[in-house]
Amino acid sequence: MTTATASAPVATGVGALLREWRDRRRISQLELALRADSSARHISFIETGRARPSQEMVLRLAEHLDVPVRERNALLIAAGYAPAFPETPLDDPSMSALRAGMERLLAGYEPYPALVCDGTYHVQAANQGMTVLLDGVAPELLRPPMNAMRITLHPRGMAPRIRNFPEWREHLFGQLDRQLALLRSAPLRALYEEVSGYPLPDGGRTGAASGEHPPLALPLVIEHRGTVLSFLSTIATFNTPMDVTVSELALEAFLPADPETAAYLREVAG
Secondary structure, three states: OOOOOOOOOOOOOHHHHHHHHHHHHOOOHHHHHHHOOOOHHHHHHHHHOOOOOOHHHHHHHHHHOOOOHHHHHHHHHHOOOOOOOOOOOOOOHHHHHHHHHHHHHHHHOOOOOEEEEOOOOEEEEEOOOHHHHHOOOOHHHHOOOOEHHHHHHOOOOOHHHEOOHHHHHHHHHHHHHHHHHHOOOHHHHHHHHHHHOOOOHHHHOOOOOOOOOOOOOOOEEEEEOOEEEEEEEEEEOOOOOOOHHHHOOEEEEEEEOOHHHHHHHHHHHO
16 A cells, blocks of 8 residues: 655744745755845744744745645745635636636547546546546546546546556556645545555556557556557646636646557547
8 A cells, every 4th residue: 555755744833834845845045045035044034933024025935935826825824914815616707717718728639538637636627538538437436526536546447447557556646645745635635545545456456558658758558448548648737826726727638659549539539
């Protein structure tokens, strides 16, 4: 069973939190001060609690430390300020343009599979190409809210059809580990604990994928009705998001890793 190798920040004061983020980024006080147009002395005073940073300074330091948007709100609250970034539900009317844009992007990937997930891997949108990957998945896993990690790793999900399941499982848990190291997210931790307890398909099979892996990226190798398909996964996010919800959205597209897969998808799409 895979276990998490990193944990999210546990400090509560803004100085201690900023110090933990700086340590995670492996940046010295002097380097951070130069980036933020401050001084190492002032950074030291903030981290030790001898100085209270302004709201502008908190946001400036968070920007240079590449702190996730949700955690920037946490830093502001710890410093005694109101959150600066809203968390707008995706079904809010103000998100209509964003939703329409995502639908156009997903349609543009047809006939290749593509989907949009939030910060806890709940599927917010998907295109018709995903039906190839979801073929044979148990109906209960496809009921809203669908969860991409659960669908992929569950023994009644995609797992039995993934030819290189051990490698793909390791890749997904590495992804979860990195997110848990950055986000203090109880739902994400609960998801991790759930999927890490799933048994391996076929009594723990460890079969490898057929054929050669592309040299630059790990493919998802999966069977669809007797045909072996190979995909390379790409993930796109929004630049400079100003909303927590938007900051955690990710569009994942599965592009054919070989001409045979591309031809098969075009044929299936008709």
